[in-house]
Amino acid sequence: MKRTSLIIISILATIFISLGQTRSVVTLEKGWKFTREDNPQSKEAVYDDSNWESVRVPHDWAIYGPFDKSNDIHRMAIVQDGQTSAIEHYGRTGGLPFTGAGWYRINFTIPEFSDSKRVTVKFDGAMSNARVYVNGKEAGFWPYGYNTFYFDITDLLNDNGRDNTLAVRLENLEEGSRWYPGAGLYRNVHIITTNDSHIPVWGTYITTPEVNDEFAKVDVKTKVVTAGEDYNGKGVYKLVTEILDGDAKLVSSTESVLTTFDQNEFSQTLIVENPKLWDIKQPNLYKAVSKLYKDDQLVDEYNTTFGIRTIEVVADKGFYLNGRLVKFQGVCLHHDLGPLGAAVNDAAIRRQIRIMQDMGVNAIRTAHNMPSPDFVRIADEMGMMVMAESFDSWRIPKVRNGYNLYFDEWAEKDLVNLIHNFRNSASVIMWCIGNEVEEQSHPQGAKVARFLQDIVKREDPTRPITNGMDRPDHVFSNGMAAIMDVPGFNYRSFRYQEAYDKLSQQVILGTETTSTFSSRGVYKFPVERKQMAMYDDHQASSYDVEHAGWSNLPEDDFIQHDDLPFTMGEFIWTGIDYLGEPTPYYSNWPSHSSLFGAVDLAGIPKDRFYLYRSHWNKEEETLHILPHWNWEGREGEVTPVFVYTNYPSAELFINGKSQGVRTKDLSVGIEGSYTAEAQKSFERQKRYRLMWMDTKYEPGTVKVVAYDEDGNAVAEKEIRTAGKPHRLVLEADRNVISADGKDLSFITVSVVDRNGNLCPNVSELVKFNVKGAGSYRAGANGDPSSLDLFHLPQMHLFNGKLVAIVESSETPGTITLEANAKGLRKGSIKIQTN
Numbered sequence: 001m002k003r004t005s006l007i008i009i010s011i012l013a014t015i016f017i018s019l020g021q022t023r024s025v026v027t028l029e030k031g032w033k034f035t036r037e038d039n040p041q042s043k044e045a046v047y048d049d050s051n052w053e054s055v056r057v058p059h060d061w062a063i064y065g066p067f068d069k070s071n072d073i074h075r076m077a078i079v080q081d082g083q084t085s086a087i088e089h090y091g092r093t094g095g096l097p098f099t100g101a102g103w104y105r106i107n108f109t110i111p112e113f114s115d116s117k118r119v120t121v122k123f124d125g126a127m128s129n130a131r132v133y134v135n136g137k138e139a140g141f142w143p144y145g146y147n148t149f150y151f152d153i154t155d156l157l158n159d160n161g162r163d164n165t166l167a168v169r170l171e172n173l174e175e176g177s178r179w180y181p182g183a184g185l186y187r188n189v190h191i192i193t194t195n196d197s198h199i200p201v202w203g204t205y206i207t208t209p210e211v212n213d214e215f216a217k218v219d220v221k222t223k224v225v226t227a228g229e230d231y232n233g234k235g236v237y238k239l240v241t242e243i244l245d246g247d248a249k250l251v252s253s254t255e256s257v258l259t260t261f262d263q264n265e266f267s268q269t270l271i272v273e274n275p276k277l278w279d280i281k282q283p284n285l286y287k288a289v290s291k292l293y294k295d296d297q298l299v300d301e302y303n304t305t306f307g308i309r310t311i312e313v314v315a316d317k318g319f320y321l322n323g324r325l326v327k328f329q330g331v332c333l334h335h336d337l338g339p340l341g342a343a344v345n346d347a348a349i350r351r352q353i354r355i356m357q358d359m360g361v362n363a364i365r366t367a368h369n370m371p372s373p374d375f376v377r378i379a380d381e382m383g384m385m386v387m388a389e390s391f392d393s394w395r396i397p398k399v400r401n402g403y404n405l406y407f408d409e410w411a412e413k414d415l416v417n418l419i420h421n422f423r424n425s426a427s428v429i430m431w432c433i434g435n436e437v438e439e440q441s442h443p444q445g446a447k448v449a450r451f452l453q454d455i456v457k458r459e460d461p462t463r464p465i466t467n468g469m470d471r472p473d474h475v476f477s478n479g480m481a482a483i484m485d486v487p488g489f490n491y492r493s494f495r496y497q498e499a500y501d502k503l504s505q506q507v508i509l510g511t512e513t514t515s516t517f518s519s520r521g522v523y524k525f526p527v528e529r530k531q532m533a534m535y536d537d538h539q540a541s542s543y544d545v546e547h548a549g550w551s552n553l554p555e556d557d558f559i560q561h562d563d564l565p566f567t568m569g570e571f572i573w574t575g576i577d578y579l580g581e582p583t584p585y586y587s588n589w590p591s592h593s594s595l596f597g598a599v600d601l602a603g604i605p606k607d608r609f610y611l612y613r614s615h616w617n618k619e620e621e622t623l624h625i626l627p628h629w630n631w632e633g634r635e636g637e638v639t640p641v642f643v644y645t646n647y648p649s650a651e652l653f654i655n656g657k658s659q660g661v662r663t664k665d666l667s668v669g670i671e672g673s674y675t676a677e678a679q680k681s682f683e684r685q686k687r688y689r690l691m692w693m694d695t696k697y698e699p700g701t702v703k704v705v706a707y708d709e710d711g712n713a714v715a716e717k718e719i720r721t722a723g724k725p726h727r728l729v730l731e732a733d734r735n736v737i738s739a740d741g742k743d744l745s746f747i748t749v750s751v752v753d754r755n756g757n758l759c760p761n762v763s764e765l766v767k768f769n770v771k772g773a774g775s776y777r778a779g780a781n782g783d784p785s786s787l788d789l790f791h792l793p794q795m796h797l798f799n800g801k802l803v804a805i806v807e808s809s810e811t812p813g814t815i816t817l818e819a820n821a822k823g824l825r826k827g828s829i830k831i832q833t834n
Helices: 006-018 346-359 373-382 407-422 445-459 472-477 493-502 554-563 607-616 676-680
Strands: 023-027 032-035 053-055 074-076 087-089 100-108 117-123 130-134 137-142 149-152 164-172 189-195 204-211 215-223 237-244 250-257 265-273 286-294 297-306 311-314 318-321 324-326 328-333 363-366 385-389 428-435 465-469 486-490 508-514 567-573 623-626 641-645 649-654 657-663 690-692 701-707 713-720 727-732 744-752 765-772 774-780 794-796 801-808 813-821 827-833
Touching: 023 297, 117 130, 137 149, 189 297, 204 286, 204 297, 215 237, 215 286, 237 265, 250 265, 318 567, 328 346, 328 385, 328 508, 346 373, 346 607, 346 744, 363 567, 373 385, 373 407, 407 428, 407 445, 428 445, 428 486, 428 508, 445 465, 445 472, 465 508, 472 493, 486 493, 493 508, 493 554, 508 554, 554 567, 554 607, 607 623, 607 641, 623 701, 623 713, 641 649, 641 701, 649 690, 657 690, 727 813, 727 827, 744 813, 744 827, 765 774, 765 801, 774 794, 794 801, 801 813
Parallel strands: 328 363, 328 567, 363 385, 385 428, 428 465, 465 486, 486 508, 508 567
Antiparallel strands: 023 189, 032 053, 032 100, 074 087, 100 164, 117 149, 117 189, 130 137, 130 164, 204 215, 215 265, 237 250, 237 286, 286 297, 311 318, 318 324, 623 641, 641 690, 649 657, 649 701, 701 713, 727 744, 744 801, 765 794, 765 813, 774 801, 813 827
């Protein structure tokens, strides 16, 4: 039984009218049907899918759970993590049901379809092994779930362009990932309709070879499809390119005529006077409007957003953006959006980047996969640099069914798509071709690296290329480190100087650093530096002194990048917690998400967030005290107090009594500060944290007064022992959102006493009710061992906090979220939708 999506028909018709029938791009969001039943007949044009689930794309079928230890058990030794014998890993990929097959179907119509039209379907990402059918016939196959791909489906459409069926089969294999990959059509799907003479997908390539204060030279290469006609006969092709600034003002234009010798590619140079440069948190963007004419008739119009900026890697100095030396204050981020799973959402991505920018982050490494077009577009718009990564493995597998299955046939295709997709994006400042690949230890591994690097250089010679390497001895000996534009090292920061001495590039990049563990609001005593510490509650201490066996604490990296001028900066593992890899709780269920983040899975900052903020965000004041001060039963026991601040000194008071002044010890250097004894006594921490190791707990008030370089008191902060939990308090990241049916407001729910003090030890179940112009979307509490389902309107508090997410409808109005918990006064908040 066929279905017709009238919504899609009307949208298509509207776009055709508005663009003068030159081009339409429609995103297929509504009207999809979905099933986990793997019936091969699902591809057919005529098929009864009426009993399938109705879903909106982007859609992640697995995020709805349930969590289960039997979902994708890995029976193996994780060599990268130092395991020498096989064990069962229960939550490595998140404990969610993402493996197996799923089908999607939708009906669509192309208004005014004719023999002179071409139609393309483009998938921003489909997880994974996508087989695409149109009207029962296969349009194509693309295995890599993280990449964008497209197929020309013109010849598969019904003659009148109406009532076409698009069917997609996806399959995730067991032991196919090292983290939660998501499942389904988790990124956007587009139908692109053009005339037969047109500019193809990713048909423009824009570079800015010369930039100064007076002008920027903008080179634009534009490919065209000319429907097979010769230039001197049936068609004369002209391209008019206009550049518009951020206010849509025309700032430059040119036109060219295609000749026989141009090989279906226009090459144009335009001048933009007094250019506004794209920069960190200064996202000045331009738009190139490419107008293709055939015999003076406009046949296509194609828009390309780009930025004008310069990038350069200088030996012995590092990375330059717009002629200014910039150290990478970077984070690695996986692609999932916490309780939303892998399904892309603008509001969620923007929130992640806002939180990272507040921490002082200036760059994000898309670890360990190709980013979504939405993520890169938003990074462009928010002024966040991006290292776009490609693969987590090459030919040699890390997991049984990883990218090794596809490398030989697909690596070049995947790289070309990645680069063509994002080479016009101002935010993308570096390509990364791999992460801790097993080829590091192979005698011929450097040849594979060069094969990939050569592809990238061929397609985009304007950006440097790196590779995340974690085996220095191996990549020194087989030459892999020597051939990279930028040698990137994962961890092993204590070997940076050695790497510099051995390699000719004269720069070192920390492509992945730190891997410190912590759980928000959890503190372990005594306060000691530990590797791979494990506890019965499956948590880690937020004193920020525990780390993975292969890594270190934040200050062990700070000191390298501060004191070694040839270092380019770092990308910490990770900015935000993600689903999967619950290290060190590999086999301890329940545990299904990471503990590495400076921010938890709900998007709530941990203490470590403020340590990085105090070092990286010099524009803002940071004064943060830890731990909380509710320790019933620990009266009189040693309870150290740490302060993270951008000020050099501070004085601590407990119930009005001074505990002394601490000052950051800038005399601590690299040499001598990494011995076993120095690590135990937190020598490097003394340079970046203020620590009172001998303070004893007594209920009351903890106050810190910060002093500037001249000893003047410039800031103060207090925390208090909270009384009996009294009420719920709700605070939104945005109180006004768009009434578009997909915008989100993230609402932090906290428990406070009668005086408004946070109650840090409450774990009650909170139930939610939504009224008005929206609905409950999801929730999270940041507890890596919680089995609460994200989508249900209830969630346990974790150390007094959680986050609830509401989604707008398409009708403007007011969303009211009410929160109730046993023994607490309820809370509510109103969100306006416009």
